[in-house]
Amino acid sequence: MSATRTRRMAMLSVAGVSALALALTGCTAGGSENEDGSVTLSVLVDNGESTVTLFDALGEAFTEANPDITIDVETRPPGAEGDNLIKTKLSTGEMNDVFFYNTGSLLQALNPDDTLVNLSEEEWVGTLDENFAESAGTDDAIYGAPGGSSMGGVMLYNKDIYAELGLEIPKTWDEFMANNQKILDSGVAAPVIQTYADTWSSQLFVLGDFYNVSAEDPDWAAEYTANNRKYAEEPALHGFEDLQAVHDAGYLNEDFASATYDDGVRMISEGAGAHYPMLTFAAPAISANYPDAVDTVGAFPIPGRDASKNGLTVWMPSALYIPKSTEGATLDAAKKFLAFVASTDGCDVMNEQAAPTGPYVVEGCELPEEVPALVSDMQPYFDSGDTGLALEFVSPVKGPALEQLTVTAGSGIDTAESAAAKYDEDVKKQAQQLGLEGW
C-alpha cells in the first residue's frame, strides 16, 4: 500500500467521522438577540389549550409594555413525555430561554441547583406566598415565578343533586358514604365518577387525602422523605382504602374503566354523576364548555376520618424557570418577563384569559368578582387556614406507578393494602435516583 493511498484513506476517514459527529450533535441553540438590539424570548410551555392561550396573551401584554422584547411560545407534550423532554433539553444545554414546568417534586428531579438560574435576588420574590416559594426552590434558592393560581384537590359535587335529595356536605368519610348510598338508592346519578382511561385522574383519592394524613400526623411528610413512613400503614393507607371502598360498594359510574377526564367533566356538569374527585383545574374547562354548570358544580375537601380536622389539600401553580444556558441580554429580558408574570399585571391577564382555579400566590393579586362556584367554595378554607400542601410539594418522593396502582385498587384488580405496599416499593426507585438518605 503506497504512502499517498494511506494518507488519502486517513483523510477520508477523518472527514467521514467529523461529518458524522456534526450530524449527530446537531446545531446548538442559537442566540436570540437580534441585530437591532431587540430580543426574542423563546418560552417552552405544555401544549394544553388553556396554557397556550394564556402565554400568548401574557406575551402580547408584555411586549406592549416592553416593545423591544418579543415572546415566542413553543409547546411541548404534557406528562411523562414532557418531563423527559425537559430533562434532555436541560442536560444538553438546548433548553429554551424560559420554560414553564411544575413546582414541587418534579422540579426537584431537574437538579435545579445545577441547571437553573437563581432568582432569589429578584424584587418580586418578596411578594410570593411562602408555600409557593418553598415549592419553587430549594433550601438555598428560588427558581420559579408563578404562572397561574393555586389549585385544590377536591371532591367536585353537583349542587343540583344535593339540593334535590336534601344532602349536606359531608365532613367525614362515613357521611360521604352515606350520601353516596342515598344517591345510589334515588337512581338519579352515579354517586362517584371515576375516569380510568386517563389513569392520572385516578390518583385524587390518595393525593387529595394528604391534608387528612398530615392532620393526623404532622411529621408525616418529613418522616416519609426519610423512609420512616409508609403508604401501606395508617393513616396514609386510608386513601387507597377509600378508592377500593367506592368501587366495592358499586358507587362508580358504569363506564369508569373506559371513561376519560373529559367524560368526567361532562358528567359532573350535566348531573350524570354526583361526585368527582379532581383538581380544581377543571374550572376553566367547565366554564368554557358547560357555562350553565359554573354555579352547579361545587367543591368540598376530600373527607377524612375526623370531622374536627376537615381541611383542603392544596396544589401550587406551575412556574416559569430560566435555565443556566440563558445568558447576556437574553437573560435580562427573561428576568423582566418573569417579573411581569409574577406581578399584578400578570394576574390581570390571567384573570381575563380563563377562570382561575384558586387563590393567587402573589401578594396583591385578587380573584375576579365572578368565579366558578367550585373556586369560591374553597375560599372559606383558605380564610380559616384549614389548608395544607399536597405531598408532592413537601416531599420529593413520588413514585411513577401511582396512577396504575390507584387504578388497580379502584377497579377491583388489587386490594388497597397490596396496591399501597406496591407503591411503597415503587417510590424506592425515585428516592434512590434522587440520592436521598435512608433509602
Added chain:
Amino acid sequence: MSTQTAVLVAGGDTKSQRRLHRDSNRPTGRKNSTYPRWFYLPAGVFYFVLFIVPTGASFYFALTRWTLFDVEFIGFDNFIAFFNEQALVQSFINTFIYAFLTSSAKVVLGMALGLLLASQILGRGFLRSVIFFPVLVSTIGVGVTFKALMDPFDGVINQALATIGIAGPGWLTDPAWALISVALVDIWKGVGLATLIYLAGIAAIPQEYSEAARVDGANAWNNFWHITLPLLRPATATVVLLSLIGGLRSFDLIWTMTKGGPGFSSDVIASMIYKQYQSGFFGLSTAGNVILFVVVAAVVFPLFAWLNRGEKDL
C-alpha cells in the same frame, strides 16, 4: 477476504502453516474482492458509531444510576431492582403469551390463507390485496381505530354484538381480556405479511411433485401433509422468526391501545422499559433493554438454528 477468513477459521494448523496459507492466499483474495478494502470504511464507520458504540455504552449505563445530569456506578443494582419489580414477572409472562399467541396464529392463519389464495378462486388478486392491506397501515392508526371500535359501551364491536343479544366484554378494560384483545388486533394486522411469505413459498414448490403424487393415488390431504407442508418449512421458519421477534419486542400497538393497563394487566417487557425511561430512571431502563436483548437472543438463536436445521434435506 472470504477465502482468508475461511482459512483462518478452519484452524488446526500451526501458526507458520497458517501464515503460509495466508501469504499464498492474499493476492488471490484481493483479486476476488470486487472493491478495494477502504470502500468498506464509510459503512464501517456508520456501523461503528451508530451501532457498536451505543450498544457498548448501553452495557455500561445499565450498571449506573443515570439522571442525564450525572452518572453513578452502582454495579448490578439496576438488574436487581428490575427483577424485584412486582409488575415485571407479570410483564415477562405477558410478553411470552403475546409473542406465542400472535406468532402461532400468524402461522396457522397465514398458511391457510396462503393455500386459499394460491388456488384458482374468483377475485384472487383482489382478495390478496385485501389481506395485505392492514400491513400497510400505520400501527398507531390501527391502534387508535381499534381502541374506538373496542370501547365497551360506544364501540362498534359491542354494539354489533348487542344486536344479536351478546353482551361483549370490556375488550380493553377487562384485565382478563386486554392482552388478548391487543394480540387479536396484532394478528389481524400482521397476517397479511405471513400470507405473502406463504404465497411465495407455495409458488416455489414445483407442480411435478403433486402431479407425481396424484398418479400414485394421493388425495388432497396426503398432498398437503407430505408435500406442501414439508416444503413450506423455510417459509414457516421465516414467519415464525419474524413474528416471534416482533411479538417479543412488541410495544407500539400495546402502548397505543392500553398503555399496559388496566393497571399492569397488559404490560410487556418493552412497555415496562418505556415506563422506566419515562420516569427518568435511565440506568434502570437501559438495564431492562439489556435484559430484553438477552431474552430475545436466547429465544431466537436456538429457534433459528432449529428451524433451519432441516432445510438442507429438502
